Amino acid sequence: MIDTPRIRAVYERIETAARAWEPTVLSHFEGQPFKALVAAMLSAQTREEHTMAAMQNLLRLGDTPFDLLRRSDDQLRQAIRPVMYYESKLGYLRDICQKLAERDGVVPSDLDDLMTFKGVGWKVAVLTRATGFGIYDDITVDVHVARISKRLGWVDPAITAPPKINEALKAVMPRDLWPGWNGLMVQFGRAVCKPTAPQCRRCPVADLCPKVGVGG
Template sequence: MTTNEEQARVREIYDRIVEAAEKGHWDQTALSYYIGQPFKALIAAMLSAQTREEHTIAATQALFALADNPADMLKLSDAQILRTIGRVNYAPAKATYLRDICQKLVERGGEVPHTVDELTELKGVGWKVAVLTLAIGYGRTEDITVDVHVLRIGIRLGLIPVETKKPPKANDILKTVLPRDLWPHWNGLMVRFGRAICAPTYPKCKICPVNDLCPKIGVERPVK
């Protein structure tokens, strides 16, 4: 398949999934509530790691109702923070990260860093959280946020080689096959698609809008 043909296939996949999301009223992602809000995007991205979207949404909305900037967040007690984010996975560790991140942000005048390198110096912030923060908070689109959904679905669709494990590597590969204008939207759409159709264990291939475009690489137990 030529590069042009592959990009046409990817665009068709994207368009069909967008249409299915609109028709099916698929749930929004937790991060979609914080577009253009770097501090909230950073905290939501950090809390969302290995956590169900609905728990991240509930935790972030409750947390930001108490404090919506680093200085005010530092005034909350540990017990308040832990009680508020208690349903996210690894809440005790994330509560510690949260306080540390807010302290560092206050020291730099409250501004969230603008680069992956600076962001990943913060505790609890890895490459994925950093890229997601830049994309959601600042509208930066140099990279594609790769999480478990983007990786799993990318492999099944034949966009990423099966042996790819590291998000930065998957990002490099995806950037060669996804049309540029789709980069900022890919992560959010794949999160929603992964929850609604292309689930980790039992993907619903029979009702999938891109069934005829998908080689289903590594899929062993599609739902009939």
């Protein structure tokens, strides 16, 4: 049974617990569209600490598309080497910087426009809009949001496409909770509701969670 008071209680307890956890990488780039876009693209299938290391390296080389375009492939490759698929992402980074340079460095806030950039799919575009522009029309669905929302019983486990999970979540979650949900789930998914070994015994919402699909 999903009801709004229960959803709010889960949210509030996790939000309280999250004060003791590492902030997300993306939270460092709120209101900074270019950095948010690059960090979101680099973060695909990559651990938070590796994305952060790559962003720190990259920002030493520059923090605008124009700065980064002046750098050699070797310099950029070395900077983003901590992330998964860095060779492909090097190509995406150059493409993004090139396209932005042609637009005077201005990152678009439109979802479809963002998705015309190489390496920017639905998730990266939604995350960029949320982090860079504070636009929360959608809930960013990454692996943590997908997994935990299903374990909580808020989303049918048969739904797999991130945009569909987003729609299912939006149908049950009060709108004021949409902005914080992705960041909280990244933190919660790393600290407690882990992919293969969820820590249900020390979970702050254990009494409110049906533990859908969790063995043992």
